[in-house]
Amino acid sequence: MIPEPPVYRIPKQSGAGFTLKRGEVLAVIDPQGEQVSDLMAFAADTPSEWLSSGRTFDYNETISLTTGHVLYSNRSRPMFTLLRDDVGQHDFLLTPCSTETFEILYPPGTADGHPSCFSNLLRAFEPFGIQPDQIPTTLNIFMNVVVGEGGRLRIGPPRSTAGQRLELRAEMDLIVGLTACSAEGSNNGSFGPIDYQIRPPAQEVQRS
Amino acid sequence: MIPEPPVYRIPKQSGAGFTLKRGEVLAVIDPQGEQVSDLMAFAADTPSEWLSSGRTFDYNETISLTTGHVLYSNRSRPMFTLLRDDVGQHDFLLTPCSTETFEILYPPGTADGHPSCFSNLLRAFEPFGIQPDQIPTTLNIFMNVVVGEGGRLRIGPPRSTAGQRLELRAEMDLIVGLTACSAEGSNNGSFGPIDYQIRPPAQEVQRS
Numbered sequence: 001m002i003p004e005p006p007v008y009r010i011p012k013q014s015g016a017g018f019t020l021k022r023g024e025v026l027a028v029i030d031p032q033g034e035q036v037s038d039l040m041a042f043a044a045d046t047p048s049e050w051l052s053s054g055r056t057f058d059y060n061e062t063i064s065l066t067t068g069h070v071l072y073s074n075r076s077r078p079m080f081t082l083l084r085d086d087v088g089q090h091d092f093l094l095t096p097c098s099t100e101t102f103e104i105l106y107p108p109g110t111a112d113g114h115p116s117c118f119s120n121l122l123r124a125f126e127p128f129g130i131q132p133d134q135i136p137t138t139l140n141i142f143m144n145v146v147v148g149e150g151g152r153l154r155i156g157p158p159r160s161t162a163g164q165r166l167e168l169r170a171e172m173d174l175i176v177g178l179t180a181c182s183a184e185g186s187n188n189g190s191f192g193p194i195d196y197q198i199r200p201p202a203q204e205v206q207r208s
Numbered sequence: 209m210i211p212e213p214p215v216y217r218i219p220k221q222s223g224a225g226f227t228l229k230r231g232e233v234l235a236v237i238d239p240q241g242e243q244v245s246d247l248m249a250f251a252a253d254t255p256s257e258w259l260s261s262g263r264t265f266d267y268n269e270t271i272s273l274t275t276g277h278v279l280y281s282n283r284s285r286p287m288f289t290l291l292r293d294d295v296g297q298h299d300f301l302l303t304p305c306s307t308e309t310f311e312i313l314y315p316p317g318t319a320d321g322h323p324s325c326f327s328n329l330l331r332a333f334e335p336f337g338i339q340p341d342q343i344p345t346t347l348n349i350f351m352n353v354v355v356g357e358g359g360r361l362r363i364g365p366p367r368s369t370a371g372q373r374l375e376l377r378a379e380m381d382l383i384v385g386l387t388a389c390s391a392e393g394s395n396n397g398s399f400g401p402i403d404y405q406i407r408p409p410a411q412e413v414q415r416s
Contacts, residue, residue, distance in 0.1 A: 053262070054303035054345035057361060059312050063301065064359025074341060076308035093271065093301075095262035100284035104267050133282060136344055137262035147355045151272025153265060 002200075010037075010194040015120030015179040017127060019044060020170040023201030025083060027167045028141050028178065028194065030160040035192035036181035038096045038117040038138040040125075041079055044173035047130055049073045051080075053092040053137040063147070065090055070171070071139065078171040086164035091143035093153065096121055096135070097183035106185070115182040124177035141166050143186055157188035213405055218245075220399045223328030223387040225335060227252060228378040231409025233291060235375045236349050236386065236402065238368040243400035244389035246304045246325040246346040248333075249287055252381035255338055257281045259288075261300040261345040271355070273298055278379070279347065286379040294372035299351035301361065304329055304343070305391035314393070323390040332385035349374050351394055365396035 007029070010016050020026060020041075028037050043049035055072040057063055065071070066088050071080040095101075096117035103111040122132055142160040145153055180194040181187050215237070218224050228234060228249075236245050251257035263280040265271055273279070274296050279288040303309075304325035311319040330340055350372075352364040388402040389395050 048339070048341040050341070052303065052344070054301065055308075058302050058309065061313075061361050062359045063355060063361065074303075074344070076306065076312070093262065094266050095260065095282075098284065100263075101266065104284070105269075131256070133256040133258070136260070136282070147271060147359075151270045151355075153269050153271065 005197055005199055007195050007197045010178060010180045010196065012180050012191045012193050013115040013182040015117065015124040015177060016196070017124030017175070017177050020174045020176055020198065021201070022170055022172050025167055025169045025199040026176065027165050027197040027199065029163065029165040029196065030142055030158070030192070031162060031195045032190065032192040033160055033162040033164070034158045034188050034190045035160065035194060036143040036158055036186045037141040037194040038121065038179045038181060039141055040121055040135055040138045040177045042128070042130060042134070042175045043073060044175050047128065047175060048134070049075050049077070050134060050136060051139065056092060063092065065092060079174060080168040080171060082166065083169050084165065084167040087142055087160045087166065089142070089144050089159050090166065091140040091145040092137065093145055094137065094140060094143070096138045096179070097181065097186065101183065117179040117182055120179045120182065121177045125175070128175045130175065155185060213407055215403050215405045218386060218388045218402045218404065220388050220401050221323040221390040223325070223332040223385060224404070225332030225383070225385050228382045228384055228406065229409070230378055230380050233375055233377050233407040234384065235373050235405040235407065237371065237373040237404065238350055238366070238400070239370060239403045240398065240400040241368055241370040241372070242366045242396050242398045243368065243402060244351040244366055244394045245349040245402040246329065246387045246389060247349055248329060248343055248346045248385045250336070250338060250342070250383045251281060252383050255336065255383060256342070257283050257285070258342060258344060259347065264300060271300065273300060279376070287382060288376040289379060290374065291377050292373065292375040295350055295368045295374065297350070297352050297367050298374065299348040299353040300345065301353055302345065302348060302351070304346045304387070305389065305394065309391065325387040325390055328387045328390065329385045333383070336383045338383065363393060
């Protein structure tokens with residue numbers, strides 16, 4: 001019997017940084033529902049290689065990523081494969097919320113002291129030597145962004161309900177940053193936590 | 209009388225690198241029609257600051273960029289304002305075509321020795337010290353990408369006809385790379401050249 005790996009909790013409006021070995025499976029879980037989790041990853045052996053929304057859209061020929069899709073790096077190498085998607089609605093168009101997001105898009109005064117996914121990702125990546133200018137568009141798990149008439153973007157409440165998850169298999173050794181989103185406009189004001197679990201590669205091998 | 213600035217021609221399947229001063233206006237012209245031009249820019253004073261599709265989508269709340277829209281850097285600073293758009297259809301979702309694009313998306317054998325916007329941008333930026341991993345999603349001027357049912361991406365022939373242009377005002381001093389696209393799938397196999405012209409800020413001041 002292989003014991004169940006621990007489930008880690010990212011408290012509301014915060015983030016976590018960790019490494020994944022090739023073959024490990026990252027489960028990102030919304031424990032209470034309606035919460036967004038921003039994910040960014042860099043190649044562990046070459047941290048200047050990063051998870052690329054553009055390469056991912058290119059090679060999958062879609063902006064709607066779900067089970068079976070591969071997420072690519074800027075060097076066109078597979079970084080993740082999506083293994084299980086309970087929700088089917090994620091965003092890879094928009095950047096992590098930042099002080100400037102709250103200044104430009106939110107009512108006056110919102111930005112002052114407001115936590116943000118961008119600053120939480122900076123803290124998560126700092127021990128790995130990743131610089132702020134290296135953080136591009138994030139995979140915004142469970143974020144409900146719809147491209148409407150004439151290209152207009154509408155952000156709705158996440159469709160995730162309590163306990164739903166997205167599972168991603170690492171296709172290379174990775175440095176990963178993950179958040180519980182800080183922006184009220186993205187999580188319907190819920191500011192919930194995010195849970196994550198890392199399963200060893202062995203379980204994948206047994207399953208196949 | 210201010211003399212008309214020169215028009216530079218980027219030969220088919222190649223690229224150009226140059227600088228813009230704040231207030232200068234870059235006109236990107238499709239001289240023969242149906243051609244795409246990939247554009248990337250970095251802040252001249254801080255080349256680690258780059259033109260960001262994600263910040264631009266965020267703050268404009270659309271993926272369809274046209275006259276009046278501001279293009280932002282990853283630091284949320286305005287880099288360009290779109291002043292004139294004859295075509296009304298550009299792409300900021302996809303990455304420049306690369307050897308890997310031709311390997312993954314094109315028939316076998318296409319990639320061998322095929323010119324690409326990515327390698328042309330590398331050459332354009334090399335004199336400015338910009339590294340390959342710094343090149344993110346480009347603004348693909350005149351590229352006709354439509355988000356269809358279920359997020360599917362369809363690439364059609366550019367709608368640009370001979371002589372049509374996009375004009376961008378630089379909102380900071382910039383290092384710019386620009387191509388005449390190398391990918392047959394993006395320009396309907398036309399492989400045309402791209403022209404560009406840089407107007408001084410003074411004309412803008414006179415006009416207002």
